[in-house]
Amino acid sequence: MKPKITLKQIAKDLGLSVSTVSKALSDSHEIGDVTKNRVQEYAKLQNYKPNTMAKNLKNQRTNTIGVIIPNILNPFFAKVFSGIEKAANAKGYNVITYISNESHNKEKQAMDLLSNGTVDGFILSVAEETQAKNVSSHFKETLREGLPIVMFDRIMEDVNCDKVIVDDFESSVEAVNHLIKLGCKKIALLSCIDNLSVGKHRALGYERALQDNKMEINKRYIIKTDSQTDFDARLEKLISAKEIDGILAVDEHASTMAMKIAIQKGIQIPKELCVIGFADGVWSRRLTPSLSTISQHGPEIGEEAAKLLIEKLESKSETPTFKTTVVKTELRQRDSTRRV
Amino acid sequence: MKPKITLKQIAKDLGLSVSTVSKALSDSHEIGDVTKNRVQEYAKLQNYKPNTMAKNLKNQRTNTIGVIIPNILNPFFAKVFSGIEKAANAKGYNVITYISNESHNKEKQAMDLLSNGTVDGFILSVAEETQAKNVSSHFKETLREGLPIVMFDRIMEDVNCDKVIVDDFESSVEAVNHLIKLGCKKIALLSCIDNLSVGKHRALGYERALQDNKMEINKRYIIKTDSQTDFDARLEKLISAKEIDGILAVDEHASTMAMKIAIQKGIQIPKELCVIGFADGVWSRRLTPSLSTISQHGPEIGEEAAKLLIEKLESKSETPTFKTTVVKTELRQRDSTRRV
DNA sequence: GTGAAAGCGCTAACAT
């Protein structure tokens, strides 16, 4: 292991002062061309890399973003994350990631650990437990300490910060309208995420679309829960009854279970039953029949969130204003709604 | 935004010296109980958090691990990542993540950007392009600079570092043996990742198992490629021929496409065709029929990698030795191989 | 038991 090469070392080797070397390397006009070249070449030769920690300490900023994600196995979050990472890197920022695993404590702990000069700001989607308990003190405390936050997808209404969301309500409306256009008369709503803000908005959109179309809202066609086992049991009954002819499933478990059970019961999709699900990632295409989805443009959400945060970090405005960006969804028609 | 509270500030407020405060907060025996308590209480009151950058600079270590992942949308990598994150956090380390997107340049750039005092070491899986070109100079350079590396899954044989791998060869052997036990006579091998080390090992295991069972290796039953479109076309023909009765698919695209096409052709799984795939994540269970898989224990791989790296970081041994850990896989039998 | 001082590696205001 070779000893780290520092400014001091270069200065000594070249018989210069540390500050001359520093200026030469940052191409300062104060330094003569000869010395500048000499220094720059020697530095390259020695593969000199300025120590990040020293720079950060000096500058009082780290060029690092803290990202807190509820669950990286959920392809939506994975996509958003890749968008954040890409946009951040492009602007010279690193990304430190914590996975909250939907736990409030882990989320709080992450913010605590990172908010002492480790990161310049946060991008996060609120943990399920935090939303269930409806506590936002840790977010507010972090903001008070001067660290900006951008929330995406799962947000807290009462926290004053930048937000990037999907228009869940409107997406549901659109999806249900589409099912109706296909001729569905008895449309079910399936949700295992009724404890999340996004789940609730999607459910509301479903009801609204039915009302708009003067269709009855039938409670028997609605499964809203936060427990997958409870869900599975109720779903089995609902599908066995063979009453419904359309499904809006607001999460991946709901849509895939619906298709699985329907196939097992010999119900033909989409002939007898049309299914639209909220889903991201490559898997909806891989199902047989492939699943029509509302895609949320995860990467764009991530990029937008990173953009908003970095804007805030690099503007020195003392009285910041907060934006909420809505990223449009897209209805991707596949075989589960293609009526022949 | 309130001004950051520092040791200096506490010292001033309490009429003490900076060093006394520092020692009091680290519970030094040099400090009297009265002052110690006074300082600790005041610090808690002020919500004092030691500045990480200053500490890092002083200590010449960052308690941060650089993680480079080829593709976070691949559930295997997502699982490994969550294992790394969990184990690292548990030991007080942060994780900075770069996604190489299979690009050699991004991988190299990430290592370059992080190896100047930003991280203490790396955990990574080699980018496809790097494996294809077979270049490992950037890894060797980083090691020479004194930063330890742990490679997982996709490794470079010629780089001398800790490694965590799956026994891909043996897993394939087991899977094929299982298919044979189920009565399969004509077993196909499907691979879209024949450019990766893991893909090659899995293919070799397939051949070996056939030989062990005195079965003929039929080239027509083998699709090895690195292009998905090429793959899809050849697969369509292979399945249409209705000759094969068993499939070992070494990647997710291969296994799911095989099932999709078979279902479309009206071939019954598992009655006429058994399928085993290498896959992680929740989706194999969601397919109809559910897919039997070789699961790679992603989280354990991640945890083991983090453990190995942290061990190296915290041992001061000047002449390190390097371990290669093999994490066992598990054959999960689901409906795609359950013969009634 | 407490404090002064040096130093981690870098930058920048201020000499010369």
Place this chain on the structure above:
DNA sequence: ATGTTAGCGCTTTCAC
């Protein structure tokens, strides 16, 4: 055009 100095926030050795 080059160098001196102070300081970012913290730890640690050495005085008192």
